[in-house]
Amino acid sequence: MDRLAAEQQDEDDPASGTDAEEGLDADGRPEPPLRGDEAATLDGFLAFLRATVLVKTAGLTDEQGARPVLGTLTTVTGLLRHLADVERYWFRAVVGGVPESEVGYRWMDVSENPDRDAEFRLEDGASVEEARTDYREACEGSLAQRAQRDLHEEVRGTGEPRTLRWVLTHMIEETARHVGHLDVLTELIDGRTGE
Template identity: 45%
Template sequence: MTDDSRTTPSMTAGDRASLTAFLDYQRATLAMKCRGLTGNQLKRRAVPTSGLSLLGLVRHAAEVERSWFGMVVNGEDLKALWPRVDGELADFQVEDADTDEAFAFWGEACEASRAAADAVGSLDDTVDFRGETISLRYVLTHMIEEYARHNGHADLLREAIDGEVGE
């Protein structure tokens, strides 16, 4: 991948700056994996044994951002952008999906997530969500893990689509 415009996280930053920078780096990695592909390529389930597509990962990322930062951190009552179909996550059902809409929703969700995290005083501040006590530190760490896992999927998908590889 030749266009790597990601910002590398600092090796000496404090906890909060490190966590938010690594999360932004992971977000930028998913965007990089999608860059330069057509709508049909983004929708392609490029690994025969999997129902995943790059566009499905983007839609899933939008939902996860909204869930963890909107619902958990902010306490908002949000409905899914793509409600479940027959008990399955509709995020990944992209045959008729609007590519531009998915990327717009994801971008908006990331901005709202950054604002939600910025509004919390400390990484150790907690919220009660469905009987669990959850800190901002946990949410940020979980989101980094979520993106890192799915960026591994994105690596494989992109390579299968057009042979592009890279971190």
């Protein structure tokens, strides 16, 4: 059997552990489809990145989650809070058209004169697990909004109209950028590395 045929057989065999349509990787993250259409590919990569956020932050203590190791306000807990409210903004306010006052931001300051770093200003005893749970819940809300719409649909929640495709692509970029930050933070905190 040639290499390509063997790879295709493995991809189609759920027992092989490489079924990209339904499989999970060694860390339990959903694999993006290798031969999916545009929507499945975008959704798959965003799901993988969201799961990576949770994998990267698993097992940290509250002290580790709040530790500023870069000389800035950036911490693991702060990034989790930021990502949770970014999910709320893009999927509730922009995609869902929910008024800003009803979006339910948990960490961001959306007052008239906002503190742009509010989600990164941690109170004493800030819980990394609480931030992880909140991120999971925000992502579930995003999935509910996403399920109701087509990629080509224009969304007009705030600012200029754009397609859902644009929002998904932006969220892949946003989440991937912060996964990179989490890579650096967790390696400096406890030495962990990995994809």
